Amino acid sequence: MDIEALLTTSGQAALSAAMALGEADPLVAASRLRADGHDPALAAAALTQARLRERAVAKFGERAASMYFTPDGLEQATRPAVAARRAARFAAAGATRIADLCCGIGSDLTAFTEAGLAATGVDLSPGTVAAARLNAPGAEVVCGDVTTFPLDGFDAAFCDPARRAGGRRVFDPSAYSPPWPFLLSLAERIPRTGVKVAPGIGHELVPAGAEAEWVSVGGDVVEAALWFGPFASADRRATLLPSGAALTGSGERRAGTGPLRRWIYDPDGAVVRSHLVAELADLLGANLVDPSIAYLTSDDPVDTPFARRYEVTGVLGFSVKRLRALLAARGVGRLTIKKRGSAVTPEQLRPQLKLRGDREATVFLTRIAGAPSMILSDPPG
Ligand SMILES: C[S@@+](CC[C@H](N)C(=O)[O-])C[C@H]1O[C@@H](n2cnc3c(N)ncnc32)[C@H](O)[C@@H]1O
Structure with missing residues (x-):
């Protein structure tokens, strides 16, 4: 059953009832709705939508309760904070009419309209198009293939390609849909272009003259994007949300190496x-x-x-025994384990440390000038 069926009076009644049931057992919830007189197919669609809305709260917060989702569309949707910042970047560059190619359920599309742009979303999947029309009422949404969509009259383009095949993430850009050459050709057709890519994209794939940006939210890297034309003011950019702090540079320099300091x-x-x-x-x-x-x-x-x-409060060569003794002497019961350049995992290490005590600390498993080492910080930073 499609999303439109939920827009009828009986569909909306079933959806409200499904949402009111909260996280009840799915079979119990379905029989409750049927017992209350809701059409079985409508009840099933309403329960699916209610579940998706619950799942969507983690990404969309309170907004999720009035949005429409498909399972894939929710999974692939851009987080609102990232979409808002992207839209602001297009608006600041003077864009007025943007084609959101591969709009999915319309998270980026919503942000474009909220930033004051005239936006047209295009997607192949009828289900996500139906959701996008509801989620971004200020936008035009077209069901179709972006590779044949005419771009006359647009002064900006954004494409967020599908990076999944057979339910799995695709890391190789040549397996994206639409394909990589289409993405690169977009910038030749419309200079104000941005393309979302997987955060794992290799630097060697970044086209000459484009800016590659990595975005983190609350410290987690959530996406990368390529920016073309007037956007490419830097070779590389790191953007941190929610603060919006940005660091730019060539991405080719190496920091100097020296001793561990305080x-x-x-x-x-x-x-x-x-x-x-x-x-x-x-x-x-x-x-x-x-x-x-x-x-x-x-x-x-x-x-x-x-x-x-x-603050560094201890450093030792890699030795579980010595670390255990040091943590016991300091009464550390809660330990954050961070690692870069060590094969040991926190899951392996933690049980061997037999932590006891009220104090908190952080240990870094790493190498110092090539030697496997442990750096301790307590209080944890
Ligand atoms: C990553 S999702 C887009 C998510 C969207 N930016 C959002 O925030 O909700 C990618 C979308 O690309 C669509 N897609 C893939 N290939 C396409 C093509 N050739 N033409 C149109 N849509 C396509 C898929 O249907 C999917 O909805």
Whole structure:
């Protein structure tokens, strides 16, 4: 059953009833709705939509309760904070009429209209198109193939290709839908173009003259995007949300290496992925402790949105026994384990430490000048 059926009076009644049931057992919920006189097919569609809305709260917050989803559409939708920032970037560049190619259930599309742009969404999937029409009422939404969609009259384009095949994530851009050559050709047709890509995209695939941006939300890298034409003011950009702090650079410099100092910094994943650790090191007056690992260190504490800072209170060569003794002596019962450049996993290490005590600490499993090492910080930073 499609989303439109839920828009009828009886569909809306079934949806309200399904949402009121909350997280009841699916079979119990279905028989409750049928017993209350709701059509069985409508009841099933309403329960599916209610479940999707519950799941969507993690991404869309309160808005989820009035939105429409398909399972894939929800999974692939852009988070609103990321979409809002993207839309603001298009608006600031003077875009007025944007084609959102592969609009899915319309998260980016909504943000474009909320930023004051005239927006047209295009998607192949009738289910997501139906959802996008409801979620982004201020936009025009077309069901069709973006590779044949005419772009006359648009002064900006955004494409968020499908990066899944057979239910699995696709990492190779040549397997995206629409295909990679189409994405690259977009910028030749419309200079103000942005294309969303997987955060794992290799730097060697970034076209010359384009800006590659990695975006994190609350410290987790959630997406990467390629920006063309007037947007490409930097080669690489790391953007941190919700603050909007941005670091830019060439992505080709290497930070210097030196001894471990009093403060250690764990750079945000967006900074690491965008290869801007050297630019961050400049801001902090910091150096690496190992040439191939992204931890930075400095004598003086510098406040930065681009990294978490910890005070070093212990350092030892890799030894579970010595770490266990050190943590026991300090009464550490709660330990955060961070790692870069170590094969040991927190799951392996934690039970061996037999933690007891009231204090909290952080340990970094890493290498210092090539040697497997453990750096301790307590209080945790
Ligand atoms: C990652 S989702 C887009 C999510 C969207 N930006 C959002 O925030 O809701 C990708 C979408 O691309 C659509 N798609 C894939 N190939 C397409 C094509 N050739 N033409 C139109 N849509 C396509 C899929 O149906 C899917 O809905």
